[in-house]
Amino acid sequence: MTSAVRDVLVVGGGPAGSALAVLLRRRGHDVVLVDEARFPRDKVCGEGVSPEAWRLLADLGVDAEVRALGPHPLRGMALVSPDGTGFRGLYRRRDDDLGFAVRRDRLDHVLLQHARRAGVEVREATRATVLRWAADGAHEVTVANGAGPESIQARLVVGADGRRSVVARSLGLLLEHASLRKFAVRGHWRGMQGLEACGEMHVAAGGYCGVAPLGDGLANVAFVLDRRDMAEAGGDLEAFYRSSITRRWPRLAERLAIAQLLAPPRAIGPLALQARGLSAPGALLVGDAAGFYDPFTGEGVTLALRSAELAAGAADDALRSGRTGDLRAYDRARHAATRDKFRLNRLLQRVVAWPALANAVARRLARRPDLADQLVGIAGDFVPARTALGPRFVWDLLRS
Numbered sequence: 001m002t003s004a005v006r007d008v009l010v011v012g013g014g015p016a017g018s019a020l021a022v023l024l025r026r027r028g029h030d031v032v033l034v035d036e037a038r039f040p041r042d043k044v045c046g047e048g049v050s051p052e053a054w055r056l057l058a059d060l061g062v063d064a065e066v067r068a069l070g071p072h073p074l075r076g077m078a079l080v081s082p083d084g085t086g087f088r089g090l091y092r093r094r095d096d097d098l099g100f101a102v103r104r105d106r107l108d109h110v111l112l113q114h115a116r117r118a119g120v121e122v123r124e125a126t127r128a129t130v131l132r133w134a135a136d137g138a139h140e141v142t143v144a145n146g147a148g149p150e151s152i153q154a155r156l157v158v159g160a161d162g163r164r165s166v167v168a169r170s171l172g173l174l175l176e177h178a179s180l181r182k183f184a185v186r187g188h189w190r191g192m193q194g195l196e197a198c199g200e201m202h203v204a205a206g207g208y209c210g211v212a213p214l215g216d217g218l219a220n221v222a223f224v225l226d227r228r229d230m231a232e233a234g235g236d237l238e239a240f241y242r243s244s245i246t247r248r249w250p251r252l253a254e255r256l257a258i259a260q261l262l263a264p265p266r267a268i269g270p271l272a273l274q275a276r277g278l279s280a281p282g283a284l285l286v287g288d289a290a291g292f293y294d295p296f297t298g299e300g301v302t303l304a305l306r307s308a309e310l311a312a313g314a315a316d317d318a319l320r321s322g323r324t325g326d327l328r329a330y331d332r333a334r335h336a337a338t339r340d341k342f343r344l345n346r347l348l349q350r351v352v353a354w355p356a357l358a359n360a361v362a363r364r365l366a367r368r369p370d371l372a373d374q375l376v377g378i379a380g381d382f383v384p385a386r387t388a389l390g391p392r393f394v395w396d397l398l399r400s
């Protein structure tokens with residue numbers, strides 16, 4: 001039974017929105033979710049998912065359906081520095097769960113369908129346009145679909161609408177990063193040579209290129225460059241995509257020589273966005289809508305699911321007590337859960353941006369597979385990030 005004022009309106013049906021919608025519906029709340037896309041929909045992403053995602057998917061009760069998609073298992077990450085030094089870190093978990101690579105159109109569709117089955121009212125092809133924040137807790141969101149605009153009132157509005165979140169912007173919470181101006185271009189290929197059961201990251205001067213093996217001879221090849229390098233693209237993105245790989249990552253170009261690009265590549269950017277806060281009275285932000293830094297460590301999907309898990313507790317308490325005006329418990333919980341990892345990500349950015357340093361670190365990690373495993377375990381979200389921020393790790397890295 002739905003009332004005129006809904007308990008929760010979730011804007012965005014990616015992993016963050018679908019997951020939070022399920023968790024709140026399960027706790028008995030009336031949830032409506034709108035997404036401007038019709039699913040299955042594409043999402044520009046590296047499509048490698050860290051092992052920790054399995055725990056979160058199991059908690060949502062959707063892990064069996066994701067396994068049924070046949071995701072390609074990832075045993076770890078192989079990294080190559082600008083001078084060609086390679087090292088590999090393996091996911092060493094007690095439960096043996098590996099990472100996986102899967103097309104986002106398929107993964108996100110499964111998650112959205114799961115939300116629908118859980119009793120969430122899902123409206124596809126429905127875009128949130130205007131948000132009005134009310135003092136009395138009945139916030140109003142205008143949504144538009146083929147039938148014209150409509151207004152939905154809700155006690156809690158969740159911004160799960162990705163990097164360019166209309167919810168975060170209407171609250172004044174999301175800003176472009178002051179200095180990071182990176183763009184990504186992604187293509188799907190069939191027939192790439194040399195794929196194995198690891199994700200790959202190839203660092204070059206000025207950027208990096210990730211490869212995720214998707215199974216059945218398919219691969220996702222996505223690179224990240226600075227905005228000024230993107231100017232060369234002019235009006236021909238595909239020519240730019242192909243020529244950038246050839247010039248910057250010639251070894252990858254060799255492996256793609258007889259492969260087929262399955263569809264025109266897609267570009268997005270600028271990638272980095274900073275959130276000033278994660279909640280406001282009657283609203284909270286999950287997934288990329290709560291800020292996005294850089295995809296190098298490939299944790300976005302897991303973080304989207306994890307932020308939904310953290311938000312669910314705070315949102316449930318607030319809805320039950322009628323105090324949706326203060327959701328700062330979520331800000332604190334997410335900050336505590338992500339602080340160390342984000343610090344490490346910023347450090348890694350510096351290493352990646354400085355080729356001589358990236359080469360030196362790669363040479364050390366090639367000699368110390370145990371440290372490489374730890375680093376990849378942190379990126380995989382099952383080794384605490386503070387491990388790598390401690391003096392012991394840094395000392396081991398520098399003296400080896």
Ligand SMILES: Cc1cc2nc3c(=O)[nH]c(=O)nc-3n(C[C@H](O)[C@H](O)[C@H](O)COP(=O)(O)OP(=O)(O)OC[C@H]3O[C@@H](n4cnc5c(N)ncnc54)[C@H](O)[C@@H]3O)c2cc1C
Pocket residue numbers: 011012013014015016017034035036037041043044045046047048049050126127128129160161162163165166184185222268271286287288289295298299300301302304
């Ligand atoms: C180049 C690149 C590579 C990446 N590689 C990886 C990787 O390998 N592994 C990984 O885990 N993460 C990776 N990420 C990050 C990952 O893609 C994101 O973190 C993840 O998709 C976040 O999920 P989300 O649910 O927050 O948002 P999204 O998946 O972006 O979903 C947002 C949804 O909101 C909808 N929406 C937007 N605006 C509106 C509106 N106004 N009204 C209604 N609906 C709206 C959209 O249609 C969309 O369905 C990468 C990101 C980039 C840019």
